[in-house]
Amino acid sequence: MFIDTLLIGISSGAIYSLMALALVLVWRSTRVVNFAQSGQAVLSTYIGYEITSKTHNYWISLPLAIICGALIGSLVDLLFMSLLSKRVKSGPIAEIAPVIATLGLLGLIQSVIGLIWGNAFLQYPSPLSGKGFTFGSHTVPFSPQNLFIVLASATVLAIFGVVFRFTNLGLALRASSFAPEIAQLAGIRVSRVRNIGWSFAGAAGAVAGAVITPTSTLSPNSLDLLFVSGFIAAVIGGLDSLVGAVVGGLVLGIGFSFILQYISSSVTFLAGFIILMIVLLVRPRGIFGKRVGRNA
Amino acid sequence: MNQGLVVSNLSIDYGSVSAVKDLSFALTPGELVAVIGSNGSGKSTLIRSLSGLIAPTTGAASWNGRSLLGKKPEELVREGIVHISEGKSVIPELTVAENLALGGLWRSDKNDVRLAHEESLQIFPILATRLNQRADSLSGGERQMLAIARALISRPQLLLLDEPSLGLAPLIIEQIFVALNNLRKRYGLTVLLVEQNAMSALKIADRGLILHLGQLVTSGTPAELMQDPQLRAAYLGF
Amino acid sequence: MLKHRLTPLQRAGILALIGIALLTASRFIGELRDYQGAQVAVYVIAISSITLLTGYSGQISLGHGAVMAIGGYGAALSFSLWHFPFVIALLFGTFVGTVAGFVLGVAAARLSGPYLAGTTLALAVGLPTIADQFKVLGGEQGLSFDIGDAPPWARKLGGSEFTQYKWFFWIAVIAALITLWAITNLLHSNYGRNWRAARNNAVAASLAGINVARGKILAFTVSSALASLAGALFGLLLGIVTPTAFPLSLSFAIVTGAVLAGVSNLAGSIVGAVVLVTIPEVSGALATHLGGSQKVTANLPGLVTSLLLILVVLFMPHGLRIRRFKGMKKLRRNT
Numbered sequence: 050m051f052i053d054t055l056l057i058g059i060s061s062g063a064i065y066s067l068m069a070l071a072l073v074l075v076w077r078s079t080r081v082v083n084f085a086q087s088g089q090a091v092l093s094t095y096i097g098y099e100i101t102s103k104t105h106n107y108w109i110s111l112p113l114a115i116i117c118g119a120l121i122g123s124l125v126d127l128l129f130m131s132l133l134s135k136r137v138k139s140g141p142i143a144e145i146a147p148v149i150a151t152l153g154l155l156g157l158i159q160s161v162i163g164l165i166w167g168n169a170f171l172q173y174p175s176p177l178s179g180k181g182f183t184f185g186s187h188t189v190p191f192s193p194q195n196l197f198i199v200l201a202s203a204t205v206l207a208i209f210g211v212v213f214r215f216t217n218l219g220l221a222l223r224a225s226s227f228a229p230e231i232a233q234l235a236g237i238r239v240s241r242v243r244n245i246g247w248s249f250a251g252a253a254g255a256v257a258g259a260v261i262t263p264t265s266t267l268s269p270n271s272l273d274l275l276f277v278s279g280f281i282a283a284v285i286g287g288l289d290s291l292v293g294a295v296v297g298g299l300v301l302g303i304g305f306s307f308i309l310q311y312i313s314s315s316v317t318f319l320a321g322f323i324i325l326m327i328v329l330l331v332r333p334r335g336i337f338g339k340r341v342g343r344n345a
Numbered sequence: 346m347n348q349g350l351v352v353s354n355l356s357i358d359y360g361s362v363s364a365v366k367d368l369s370f371a372l373t374p375g376e377l378v379a380v381i382g383s384n385g386s387g388k389s390t391l392i393r394s395l396s397g398l399i400a401p402t403t404g405a406a407s408w409n410g411r412s413l414l415g416k417k418p419e420e421l422v423r424e425g426i427v428h429i430s431e432g433k434s435v436i437p438e439l440t441v442a443e444n445l446a447l448g449g450l451w452r453s454d455k456n457d458v459r460l461a462h463e464e465s466l467q468i469f470p471i472l473a474t475r476l477n478q479r480a481d482s483l484s485g486g487e488r489q490m491l492a493i494a495r496a497l498i499s500r501p502q503l504l505l506l507d508e509p510s511l512g513l514a515p516l517i518i519e520q521i522f523v524a525l526n527n528l529r530k531r532y533g534l535t536v537l538l539v540e541q542n543a544m545s546a547l548k549i550a551d552r553g554l555i556l557h558l559g560q561l562v563t564s565g566t567p568a569e570l571m572q573d574p575q576l577r578a579a580y581l582g583f
Numbered sequence: 584m585l586k587h588r589l590t591p592l593q594r595a596g597i598l599a600l601i602g603i604a605l606l607t608a609s610r611f612i613g614e615l616r617d618y619q620g621a622q623v624a625v626y627v628i629a630i631s632s633i634t635l636l637t638g639y640s641g642q643i644s645l646g647h648g649a650v651m652a653i654g655g656y657g658a659a660l661s662f663s664l665w666h667f668p669f670v671i672a673l674l675f676g677t678f679v680g681t682v683a684g685f686v687l688g689v690a691a692a693r694l695s696g697p698y699l700a701g702t703t704l705a706l707a708v709g710l711p712t713i714a715d716q717f718k719v720l721g722g723e724q725g726l727s728f729d730i731g732d733a734p735p736w737a738r739k740l741g742g743s744e745f746t747q748y749k750w751f752f753w754i755a756v757i758a759a760l761i762t763l764w765a766i767t768n769l770l771h772s773n774y775g776r777n778w779r780a781a782r783n784n785a786v787a788a789s790l791a792g793i794n795v796a797r798g799k800i801l802a803f804t805v806s807s808a809l810a811s812l813a814g815a816l817f818g819l820l821l822g823i824v825t826p827t828a829f830p831l832s833l834s835f836a837i838v839t840g841a842v843l844a845g846v847s848n849l850a851g852s853i854v855g856a857v858v859l860v861t862i863p864e865v866s867g868a869l870a871t872h873l874g875g876s877q878k879v880t881a882n883l884p885g886l887v888t889s890l891l892l893i894l895v896v897l898f899m900p901h902g903l904r905i906r907r908f909k910g911m912k913k914l915r916r917n918t
Contacts, residue, residue, distance in 0.1 A: 082697045136897050145643050148700060149842050150896045152835055156889030163882035217450050220439075224447055228436045234396065234429070235447040236422035236499055273831070277708050284701035316716060318709035325705050326690060333693050 053189050054310040055303060060195040061278075062302020063202030067257040068279025069286060069294035070209065071250040076288045077226035078246040079130060081147040087276030088158030089125060090254035091269060093118035095162055097259050098173045098267055107175050107263075115255045122251020126244050129154060159269040168269060175263035198260045205256050206295055209249070213291065222246055274318075278305075281321050285328045287335025296336065300324070348409055349373045349535060350395075350503060355404030357390050357559075364390040365401070366559040374409075374502075377529055377536040379546035379567075381580060382556035388539045389431060391556070392505050395537070396428030397421050408503055423451065425502035432511050434492035437481035441472055444480050444491055448498030458498060465494035468524060486517035493525070503535045510542045518545050525549065543581040547571065555580050591768045598760045609752050617748040618820070619860050624755035625816045626840060626856035628762050632809035633841035634852055635766060639775065640802035641782035642691060646703030647810045648834030649710035650687075654680035654811025655818035655829065656720060659728035664719070669730040673758070673815045680811020681804060688803025692796045707834045711826040725825030728818045755816055762809060766849060769805065778802055810837075839892050845899075862888050 068086065075083045083089075097114030101107055129150070137146040177193040213219035224232040225242045233239050257279075258272055265271065282301045286293025301321060308320045332338060350372040357365040365387040372378050382388045394401045397418040406413045408426055418428065435444050445465070449458035466473040469490040475483065480491060489509050496504060509525070510518040526549040529536050540546035547553050547567035555562040555570070557580065563570070570576055589597070609617055629651065636642050644650075658676030661667040667675060687706070691699055714720040732738075733750035769775055781788040781795045789795050818824040840859045844851030866883040873879060 076697070082700060132897060145637055145842075146896050148643065148645075149838065150893060152838070153889045153892035153896065156835075156885050157893065160882040160885035160889060163885070164878055167878050168881055217446075220443055220446060221450055224436055224439060224443075227438045228433070230398065230418075231430065231434065231436050232447065233398075233418040234422070234427070234434075235495060236419050236427075236451045237447065238417075238419045238451070274708065277704060277831075280701050281705050284698055288697055313716065315712045316709075317712075318705065319712050320709070322702070322705040322709040325702055329694055329698060329702060330690060333695070333698065335698070 050310075053191060054306050056189070056191040057195065058303030058306030059299065060191070060198050060302070061305060062282075062299040063199050063206075064257050064261050064275065064298075065278045065282040065302050066295045066298025067202050067205060067253045068275055069283035069298045070206070070291060071253040071257070072279055072283045073286070073288055073291055073294040074246050074250040074253070076283070078222070078243045079126075079134075079147075081130065081151065082280070082288075083125075083250070084148065084151040084276075085125060085154035085158060086151075086250065086254050086279075087272040088155040088162075089118065089121045089251055090258040090276075091267075091272045092158055092162060093121055093251070093255035094173070094258035094262050094267060094272070095166055097255075098171060098262075101173065111259055114259045115252050118255020118258075119248040119252040122254070123244050123248040125154065125251070126247035130247075131240075162269040166269075170266035170268050170271075173262045173267045175260075177263070179264060194264055198264075201256060201260050205253060209253070209291065218242075218245065277318070278302075278321065281325050284335055285325060287332070287338030290335070290337035293335055293337030349376070350406070350408055350537065352395070352406045353404060355391070355394070355401050355406060357387070357394055357399065357401045359390075364559050365394070368404070368556075368559070368561055370554055370561065370564065372503075372535055372537060374535050375529070375533050376551050377526070377534075377538060377549060379543075379550035379553045380537065380539045380556055381541075381543045381546060381553055382539075383541060383580070385558070386556040387559035388556050389507055390559075392428065392507050392537065392539050396426065396505050398428075419451070422499055422501075425500070426505065427496040427499050427501035427503070428505040429492045429496050429507065429509065431507040435480045435483075435488050435495070437479065440477055440479055441483070441491060442476040445472070445476075445495050445498060448495035452499070457500065461498045461500060465497045468497070468528065469494050485513050486521065489513065489517075489521055490524070493521075493528070497528070497532075501534065503537070504529075506536060506538045508539060508541060510540060510545055518542065522546075522549050547581075591764070594767060595764055598764050602756060602760045605756050606753055609749050609756075614746060614748045617746070617752040619864075621748070621751040621755040621816075621820055622860045623853075623856045624752070624759035625813050625820065626837070626859050627759045627852050628809055628816070629813035629837045630840040630844055630852040630855045630859075631762065631766055631849060632806045632813065633837055634844065634849055635770075635809065636802055636806040637838075637841060638848070639770065639782060640778045640799055640806075642799060642803060643696065643700050644691075644703040644803075644806070645700050645834050645838065646706035646710075647806075647837055648829045648831065649703075649707045650680055650684060650807045650810040651814025651817060651833065652711055652824070652826075652829035653683050654814030655728075655824040656714065656726065657811065658815035659726040659818050659824040660719070662728055662730070663726050669819065672728075673812065673819070676815035676818075677808055677812040680814065681808040684807020684811070685800065685804040687807065688800040691803050692799040703834075704831075707831050711829050714826040721825075723826060725823050725828070727823050729822045730819060751820055754819065758812065758816055762812065763849070766805075766809070770849070774798070774801060839888060842892060843895055858891070862891075 071086050072083060075081060075086070093114045096117045097110040100110035100113050104110065133147065133150050175194060175197070177197050179192050179194045181189045181192050213223060221232070221237050221242045222245065224235070225237060225239045226246070229239050257275065261275060262271065278301060279298070282297035283294050284297070285300060286295070286297030301324065304320065304324055305317045308317055328336060352371065353369045355365060355368045356363065368391065380388045380391065390399065393399045395406055395413055397413070397416050397420070401414060408424065411424065413421060413426065445462060449461065452458050471487060472491055472494055475487070480488065483491060509521055513521070522545050525536070528534060538546055538550065547570065550567055552564060553567055553570050554564045555576065562580065563576065570581065609620070629647070632647060633644065636644055654676040656676070657679030658672045661675040662669060662672035690702070694702060714725070715722050720726065732747055733745050738745040777788065777793045777798050780791065781793055781798050785795050814829065818828070821828060836859055840855035841852070843858050844855030863884045866887045867880060870880040870883045
């Protein structure tokens with residue numbers, strides 16, 4: 050039972066990590082919490098759904114949805130955020146403008162999705178079974194779909210880790226987010242690099258949407274709670290840290306899973322709030338926040 | 346003659362405050378010119394406008410006949426104009442090796458990047474022993490060396506240096522300035538050196554410009570400037 | 584109406600006149616308009632809570648819907664369980680919300696920007712789920728908060744056809760006017776001045792001897808008092824409080840209203856509230872006019888609100904103001 054709960058926790062934690070990673074990527078480079086992230090992710094998932102219903106093949110739609118997610122992220126940066134940073138510079142609204150603007154964008158994306166696909170709950174099945182693995186006579190709640198979620202998330206996290214640590218692009222991304230001006234003076238095209246960061250974030254969100262949706266249903270708001278969890282995870286980890294996003298996601302996923310199993314399903318988000326409060330009261334900038342350094 | 350750095354009638358305003366007023370001067374290739382002035386004299390503003398960080402209000406500036414204005418810093422780096430900013434010129438969260446690598450990231454000639462990397466480590470051997478340390482573990486002087494070494498990897502022609510002596514001990518300042526002077530001779534660099542520390546700067550400079558409240562007070566060779574007791578008292582501080 | 588040089592008493596007089604005018608006007612408008620008017624009044628209070636918090640103390644909350652829920656549940660619980668008169672029930676709900684706001688404010692004062700946004704967001708999603716855990720809070724069914732028809736004296740004043748909705752309108756308008764009066768006085772006090780100072784420059788304010796953290800806590804507490812009063816009134820209008828009556832979208836809606844109002848403009852909260860209440864109706868009419876399908880009618884309000892929000896942030900960062908009142912300018916300078 051303990052192992053089952055842990056495995057389910059890791060599976061949902063992996064998804065939270067992806068969402069948290071998307072938020073951290075954008076936060077580090079733009080100092081904006083992108084509330085539209087769940088809208089972007091759900092839009093790419095709808096596109097994946099559309100491709101699947103045309104081709105009847107999840108494995109074709111998955112990579113295409115991820116590419117679309119990356120494109121959407123890049124477009125949001127180019128068309129929307131650049132305009133925002135040009136127009137809103139000071140005044141009482143400057144601090145909250147990014148929050149408000151991305152909330153507005155979220156509403157916009159979700160209502161456009163509603164206009165195109167309607168607000169009904171859609172089934173977006175994956176070829177993998179949602180039924181738990183069976184060992185002899187014992188069936189565990191952990192299913193092939195859960196295994197796929199963990200593997201897909203781990204793959205994405207590993208790719209990001211390698212890119213950030215060992216490639217020139219990763220170095221440029223880190224330099225641009227730590228010190229945009231110095232990076233510029235060293236010859237790095239910071240706005241282009243930032244745009245790549247946004248597309249990475251969009252791709253991470255798209256993976257999260259595409260692998261989690263088969264376990265429930267698809268609607269314009271279906272990823273909102275995932276976003277909230279991802280945000281809590283990112284804050285727990287300390288918004289600046291990619292490692293923190295992953296750790297925060299796993300902590301939250303496993304925590305939720307145990308609360309669900311041993312206390313009650315309906316208090317999970319309250320528990321999330323309490324976990325968050327405890328972490329922030331001890332460390333107001335998250336576990337991996339500035340004070341211990343901001344290594345990737 | 347359009348060779349070198351030519352700045353003409355440059356003015357820069359911050360809102361209603363005028364930071365640089367109608368400034369004109371020129372640097373011939375290979376020259377090291379020190380811009381001397383106290384806080385608020387507009388010298389940092391001047392250098393930031395030449396490297397593309399801020400847009401001047403009016404005037405012109407060109408390097409070897411090509412205008413500098415209206416271009417982003419990262420594009421100017423590609424034209425050989427490298428600005429080493431004041432104080433915080435390295436990225437503390439990155440290692441020494443990563444900070445160095447930044448200078449060559451955009452260059453396609455990777456063989457030359459490798460060569461430049463080796464050369465700068467020969468010039469500042471202390472950095473070679475710290476490659477895997479984070480830059481925030483370096484001393485102030487070492488950080489300045491790292492910033493210069495990173496700039497060298499970009500193979501600059503014009504180096505814009507903003508107060509390299511800031512916060513450093515006199516002995517270290519001496520060391521850095523000697524290294525700087527050797528470098529410009531070795532690579533034929535043109536250097537615009539903005540300094541509050543007039544004495545150290547004028548020791549290695551070919552010429553000095555004195556800036557006060559955004560305007561050019563006078564210019565001349567270090568010997569000329571140091572002869573004038575009034576200038577020494579008012580602006581040079583020694 | 585919010586001119587600086589007026590004394591609190593004079594301000595009270597002016598607001599009382601406005602109140603009498605509005606209450607008299609309620610005789611001549613239909614039931615639906617009465618209900619919408621009551622909604623506007625409730626939103627004015629809710630938006631003011633954000634204006635006070637964000638515009639005057641620089642903090643952000645995406646969880647004020649949860650604070651509204653606390654006020655709503657406090658009022659409904661005291662009304663249905665202990666049979667408090669409804670006015671006392673409203674005050675009790677406000678009191679509970681204020682206490683909760685103080686506790687939250689202590690935590691919030693330690694957090695900056697996105698960390699506070701994240702925490703309050705988690706609160707907005709998490710808190711309503713508590714109701715499912717306690718029988719006394721009525722689970723998913725919620726708690727009834729039906730105050731019934733107007734008492735005889737009000738009917739005598741309000742005329743023969745004094746319906747329940749007109750009565751709601753009266754209650755909400757009176758509450759909103761008292762609230763506006765109280766906030767205006769507060770913003771003119773030293774507290775208000777200190778908040779603005781701390782928001783504009785925390786370092787300078789603390790050097791000038793202003794306790795920035797204490798000011799933030801106080802602002803959060805007062806803001807929560809307003810939000811919980813709005814929540815209690817919200818429950819009263821609905822006649823019931825349920826966990827789903829205070830969704831995340833409510834938290835977002837009042838922030839939207841505050842931005843439309845121009846976050847540091849108290850008088851603008853009325854504009855924000857009117858816009859929030861009329862958007863569904865206007866866009867609904869538009870959808871019908873376009874002969875739209877169910878998809879269109881369901882999504883047009885969201886589309887319009889979002890577009891409006893984006894446009895306001897990008898192009899009218901001071902909110903949907905046609906022009907600034909002179910008095911407002913003074914108020915802004917002096918607080």
